[in-house]
Amino acid sequence: MDRSTQEFASFYGQAPVGLCCFDANLRYLHINDRLAAMNGMPAAEHLGKSISEVIPGVAAGVESQLRHVLETGETIVAGSVVAEAPAHPGRAVSFRHHYYPLKSDAGTVVGVGCVVEDVTEQAQAEAALRESEARLRAVLEGAADGVISIDENGIIESFNRTAERIFGHKEADVIGRNVSLLMPEPDRGAHHIYLQEYLRTGVGKIIGIGREVIGLRKDGTLFPLDLAIGEVRLDSGRHFTATLRDVTERKKLERRLQQAGKLEALGRLAGGIAHDFNNLLLPIIAISTVTKQDLAHDERASKNLDMVLEAAAMGRSLVDKIMAFGRQHPMKRQPTNLAGVIEEAYSLIRPTLPATIDIRVELDSAVGLVLADTTQIHEVIANLVSNAADAIGPRAGVIEVRLEKHVADTDARKVEVPAGPHACVTIKDTGCGMQHAVLDQIFEPFFTTKPVGAGAGLGLAVVHGIVSEHSGTIAVTSEPGCGTTFRIYLPVIRQDTPCEARTTVSG
Amino acid sequence: MARILIIDDHRLVRDTLVLLLKRESHEIQEAANGREALRLCEDNPPELVITDILMPGVDGFEVIRRMRQLSPRPKIIALSGGGRNPSQDVLKKAAHIGADQTFSKPIEIAEFVAAVTDLLATA
Incomplete structure (x- = not known):
């Protein structure tokens, strides 16, 4: 053997991949030790044997590919087979193989050369990666x-x-x-x-x-x-x-908590203001009253003192409102038919409003009973109707007062009303409406859109306080020039009600 | 003419009540807080005590409790301007522990003077 043949034989024998050649009858011509070890048979024993005699498990598939190479002269690259390891029965191994034609000087295909790699570890790593990716994907998707x-x-x-x-x-x-x-x-x-x-x-x-x-x-x-x-x-x-x-929901909750905290702080402040105000009003009213008695003969002084007393009376009324906001009177809640309360409030408010305003009242008495303090509900209705009338002003306009069942599932309006049956009181006007910036502030105490002296800015704060204490929800929608709609949702405690179905009043 | 003790931490309120009752020719004593009032009553209780309720230190409730133990027991009028709790709640409690009459500030003058007269008549 010359030197180059020796070098080739050494390279062939020690190559880290399996190498072998088949003759035209697909019998082993030679095979290196690496592939012989993969097949679980000494190299010398392969020579002259057919594939089915050496690796019967995969013989059919391999022979068919080898025959294809023999017949066509084409090379098959990177074919892969997963099979039981011939050398280790029971263990699955993955092979990647390349088959290429061996040609005579004349170019005739006289055999097939094979390069075989054991890629079991690589295949296992790829499978593990696929599994890991699937796991990660599941975590992400979930x-x-x-x-x-x-x-x-x-x-x-x-x-x-x-x-x-x-x-x-x-x-x-x-x-x-x-x-x-x-x-x-x-x-x-x-x-x-x-x-x-x-x-x-x-x-x-x-x-x-x-x-x-x-x-x-x-x-x-x-x-x-x-x-x-x-x-x-x-x-x-x-x-x-x-x-x-x-974090939309969290932000909403934070805003609500901030608002509640602000109202609580303002409530304490309002209580303090009311107390001090009452102490100041006492001397003003008392001394004006006795001075007026003393100066009964002085008509001019008497008139002046009447003005002081009138201002003091207005101050007193303001204090009452501040007190109502600061800490509402203890509630006397009882199962209440809202239709009756609203009707009663309407009959008291109607005479105080201009005849140019058409008030349409539609009350469904079958909404069920609500646990309510009737005096406070009265105040809510009076406040909202009075505001509605102010929004309409001297023009002709309509105020609708409606009582109906609120069914969460069918209500398209996006109002956050807790689960369970609720009665919905709607007060809708055709007045001037409000800008969105104004809407954000209307329930804050001392906020008013009315001219100085025309309103204390406590009405809606009181309404909000009362509705909250009744575990209710208040919502408002408004468009400048299109009017305003307030909706109050109060939880119904009992569906049955002795009252008849529906009352409609207009005036 | 009767001897009346007025207790209120607000000077203008005290001055006003003094002015109103002096017009009715009563003899008036004043105290700016409950402690001062109790000291004034130790030896010689007045016939009528008019006390504010919400005061720093010894408040009106305590004043009423102590006045009930005096002999002869003075008649008691309680006043309140409200605050964190509405004056009605405060005065209800005052009446419960022994006030004979209660008034929310600012008081109705005629009713207040009439109440003073009536209470003194039964004293």
């Missing part, structure tokens, strides 16, 4: 938070199911698009610059920190969300994963 991943250009790479629900976009519609589509301006326009700046400097406002931002849903609505972003550096570049949570 996550309560939205999870979105992007590349360093802001292109969305993944978008889990919660993100779909939060934003209203389908994953397929956003993959490959820039994440800025989920942001309103000015974040949308600035995001690319922000991301590039972060990539350049490593200084971020959100990445690694987290903060609350505003998101943009597919339908164009905005909402607050808590956002945390993590970064991962891979061979393919830098990638970012955003975890986000829609």
Whole structure:
């Protein structure tokens, strides 16, 4: 054997992959030790044997491919087989093999050469990776938070199911698009610059920190969300994963708690003011009264003192309202038929309102009984109807007062009324209406849209306080120039009511 | 003419009540708080005590409880301007523990003077 033949024989024998050649009858011409070991048979014993004599388990498949190479002269690359290891019965192994034609000098195919790799470990690693990815995917899809991943250009790479629900976009519609589509301006326009700046400097406002931002849903609505972003550096570049949570409900709750705290603090303040006011009014009223008696003969002085007393009386009425807001009188709640209370309130209020206002009352007595303090409900109706009349002013207008059942499922108005049956009292006017900015403040004490001296700004604060104490909900809708509608929802304690069905009054 | 003790931490209220009752020719004593009032009553109780309820230190409720133990027991009028609790609630409690009459501030002058006269007539 010359030197090159020796070198080749050494390379062939020690190659880390299996090598063998078949003659035109598909019998082993030679085989290296590596493949012989894979087949579980010494190399020398292979020579002259057919495949089915050596590896009967996979012979049919292998022979068919080898025959194809023999017949066509084509090469088969990277075919793979999973089979029981001939050397280790019971153990599944994966092979990757390449079959190529062996040709004579004349170009005739005289045999087939084989390269066989044991890729069992690689296949196992790939399977483990697939399983791990499936697990991760399941975690992401089941996550309560939205999870979105992007590349360093802001292109969305993944978008889990919660993100779909939060934003209203389908994953397929956003993959490959820039994440800025989920942001309103000015974040949308600035995001690319922000991301590039972060990539350049490593200084971020959100990445690694987290903060609350505003998101943009597919339908164009905005909402607050808590956002945390993590970064991962891979061979393919830098990638970012955003975890986000829609905090709309939490923000609403926070606002409600803030409002409740503010009202509580104002209530304490109002109580203090009322106490001091009463102490100041006492001398004003008492001394004016006795001085007026002393100066009964002086008509001018007497008239002047009447003005002092009138002002004091107005102050006294104001204090009563402040007290009503500060800490309502202890409630005397009893099962109440609201229709009766509203009718009674209407009969008292009607004479005080201009004849140019048409008041239409429609009361469904079958709404059930509500646990209510009738005096306070009276005050609520009087306040709202009186406000409605003020909103209409001297023009002709209509006030509708309605009592009906509130059924949560069928009510299209988005009002947060707790579960369970409720009676809904609606007071709707055709008055001047309110701007949205005004609507946000109307239940705050001392807020008024009326001219100075025309209203203390306590009426709606008192109404709100009373409705809350009745475990009720109040909602208001208004459009400038189109009027205002107040709806009060009070929980019904009993559906049965002795009253007849419906009362309609107009005047 | 009767001897009346007026207790209120608000000077203007005291001055006003003094003015009203002096016009009825009564002899008036004043105290700015409950402690001062109790000291004034130790030796010689008045025939009528008019007391505010919500006062710092010894409040009107305590004044009423102590007055009930005096002999002869003075008649008691309780006043309240309300506050965190409505004056009606405060005065209901005052009546419960022994006030003979109660008034919410600002008082109705005629009713108040008439009540003073009636109580003194039965004293």
